[in-house]
């Protein structure tokens with residue numbers, strides 16, 4: 040088996056592969072600085088502020104669809120600008136906000152070929168989200184399949200790329216996955232702490248923790264159940280996440296997706312289906 044075939048084989052068997060050194064140390068440093076710069080720039084002149092009260096606050100760029108979300112209960116008006124970055128939960132739509140991000144997301148010399156091996160030629164980036172678990176307060180992301188959030192068909196044509204910018208450990212909230220769990224089919228989601236897989240659908244004792252060095256990456260199927268625990272450690276856990284679909288994949292209306300992303304008895308399993316059912 041050559042390198043591409045063994046990458047594909049491991050991905051299809053486990054539902055994920057680890058690339059230990061996807062980014063160079065310089066790329067990691069540049070990406071960390073880019074997060075800091077995008078947060079500071081947007082916080083200084085937000086185009087719009089949303090949320091507050093029980094809802095986390097989001098600050099939106101005035102010139103693009105970039106925004107960032109703070110951890111629950113954090114009021115940016117009360118935070119000194121130098122420490123605001125330590126209270127950020129996630130950045131959205133950031134892949135064209137800074138050259139350091141574009142060079143990773145679009146045509147990276149190691150990521151590009153790996154994605155082509157898994158998805159075929161010209162994979163399409165359709166979501167960028169950076170997940171920053173701040174020290175001590177970084178919140179949990181419960182068990183879910185990313186396809187519960189999307190409406191792309193076919194279901195096996197979606198790959199998530201999660202890149203650690205700090206050493207990701209169990210203590211600071213690294214990824215946990217169920218090896219082979221991408222073959223369990225759609226698992227019904229509902230809204231509890233977040234949009235998450237309903238109780239009893241999977242056995243968390245089968246989970247493995249994927250600890251990564253800075254610059255290391257996890258590539259995983261959109262059907263792979265995964266979660267991250269809270270960050271109770273004094274260390275940050277910054278990560279970039281990109282979702283790609285095959286060039287031949289398409290987005291479909293919710294009513295069609297409900298038939299595709301459904302449990303064995305036909306019950307629609309996505310977050311949108313759960314929202315419509317009020318669960």
Ligand SMILES: O=C(O)CCC(=O)C(=O)O
Pocket residue numbers: 168170172180185212265266267278280
């Ligand atoms: O990085 C994290 O904490 C969670 C990432 C994740 O699973 C997601 O956003 O789908």
